Amino acid sequence: MTLVNAQCRLAARPVGLPQSSDWSYVEEPAPEPGDGEFRVQVEHLSLDPAMRSWMNAGRSYVPAVEIGEVMRAAGIGRVIDSRHPDYAVGEHLYGVFGVQRYAVSDGSGVTRVDTTLAPPPVHLGVLGYSGLTAYFGLLDVGRPDPGQTVVVSGAAGSVGSIVGQIARIKGCRAVGIAGGPDKCRWLVDELGFDAAIDYKAGELRSELKAAAPDGVDVFFDNVGGDVLDQVLLRLARGARVVLSGAVSQYNATEGMRGPANYMRPRPQRVTTEGDPAGDQAPGTPDLDEGPDEMIDEEAIERFGRDLDEADLAARALAEGEDEGEDQAAEPPMPPIAGAPPIPAAPF
Numbered sequence: 430m431t432l433v434n435a436q437c438r439l440a441a442r443p444v445g446l447p448q449s450s451d452w453s454y455v456e457e458p459a460p461e462p463g464d465g466e467f468r469v470q471v472e473h474l475s476l477d478p479a480m481r482s483w484m485n486a487g488r489s490y491v492p493a494v495e496i497g498e499v500m501r502a503a504g505i506g507r508v509i510d511s512r513h514p515d516y517a518v519g520e521h522l523y524g525v526f527g528v529q530r531y532a533v534s535d536g537s538g539v540t541r542v543d544t545t546l547a548p549p550p551v552h553l554g555v556l557g558y559s560g561l562t563a564y565f566g567l568l569d570v571g572r573p574d575p576g577q578t579v580v581v582s583g584a585a586g587s588v589g590s591i592v593g594q595i596a597r598i599k600g601c602r603a604v605g606i607a608g609g610p611d612k613c614r615w616l617v618d619e620l621g622f623d624a625a626i627d628y629k630a631g632e633l634r635s636e637l638k639a640a641a642p643d644g645v646d647v648f649f650d651n652v653g654g655d656v657l658d659q660v661l662l663r664l665a666r667g668a669r670v671v672l673s674g675a676v677s678q679y680n681a682t683e684g685m686r687g688p689a690n691y692m693r694p695r696p697q698r699v700t701t702e703g704d705p706a707g708d709q710a711p712g713t714p715d716l717d718e719g720p721d722e723m724i725d726e727e728a729i730e731r732f733g734r735d736l737d738e739a740d741l742a743a744r745a746l747a748e749g750e751d752e753g754e755d756q757a758a759e760p761p762m763p764p765i766a767g768a769p770p771i772p773a774a775p776f
């Protein structure tokens with residue numbers, strides 16, 4: 430029986446916020462594996478803010494997705510046919526399989542997923558790049574000491590929520606910045622953050638002062654823009670700023686806006702450094718030694734995305750206006766038989 434592959438392809442380069450017309454949905458016969466290849470059924474996708482930058486033309490840290498190409502996305506697939514000696518039918522693999530139901534691979538860039546350690550979607554969250562970014566960004570770049578104050582923006586997101594939990598495990602005071610009261614409540618009540626600030630309430634400056642009265646020792650920034658600008662005013666002497674990302678700027682049509690207050694921390698001997706999670710691929714020895722002991726089932730469930738929910742209109746990837754709802758909106762692809770549903774996220 431010929432399998433039908435459902436694919437989401439890039440139809441146009443988005444200007445600002447992506448629209449559904451930027452995608453085309455195609456059905457065609459699924460590719461067959463040749464010698465030394467295997468075929469996976471993609472069961473889970475990771476919908477990441479970085480995908481927005483891959484849609485733009487021009488130089489980046491990875492090549493742009495070309496018009497007409499299947500949208501690039503990391504995911505977890507189950508091997509359904511194999512002509513490769515090292516990959517057996519039934520194995521779960523992590524790879525950049527794209528937004529499609531079936532993919533063929535020769536194993537390049539693919540990592541085995543240990544489903545005895547945690548269910549597959551967890552390997553896209555706390556055991557995937559989100560976890561790596563949080564773990565190495567906070568500990569290697571942020572270098573927090575017990576008792577210090579760690580502030581994280583995008584705190585209810587995939588990376589930010591892990592950062593705050595690791596900060597708590599390391600004996601720090603964890604303060605999250607997120608949009609809306611529901612997310613803030615979730616951070617404090619469910620994840621154990623010491624405080625959460627709703628930046629959308631418009632009192633970020635005074636709330637930061639209250640939550641970090643002695644200043645911010647580590648700022649893990651996922652969003653850039655106004656939030657970064659405000660936190661720069663509250664950095665403690667010797668603070669470290671971890672530049673993870675700038676979600677608030679990814680849809681900017683006139684270039685990214687830099688922080689106006691960037692000179693204010695200068696007398697404070699602040700260090701600012703990027704957090705290149707790509708330096709640590711899932712499955713490397715460093716990872717294997719690391720975050721698995723820090724898994725919190727409640728926290729990690731939120732990061733899985735059933736492929737049925739993949740909304741490559743991508744508004745949710747960067748818009749952040751998702752209070753009370755899961756980030757995925759209308760499903761563009763038909764349901765995939767056998768793909769287990771992911772528990773609903775608290776928002």
Ligand SMILES: NC(=O)c1ccc[n+]([C@@H]2O[C@H](COP(=O)([O-])OP(=O)(O)OC[C@H]3O[C@@H](n4cnc5c(N)ncnc54)[C@H](OP(=O)(O)O)[C@@H]3O)[C@@H](O)[C@H]2O)c1
Pocket residue numbers: 477478479558559562583584585586587588589606607608609612651652654656672673674675676677678704705706707746747748749750751752
């Ligand atoms: N360094 C690396 O290698 C690496 C690896 C992975 C990810 N990242 C970066 O880490 C960051 C977070 O990624 P993620 O996967 O955690 O994303 P995510 O789960 O999608 O969360 C991002 C959150 O950012 C917030 N946001 C959106 N627009 C905003 C705005 N204008 N102002 C303030 N907050 C806004 C939204 O939450 P609210 O509703 O709370 O605003 C959104 O949920 C991204 O910048 C990404 O590029 C870096």
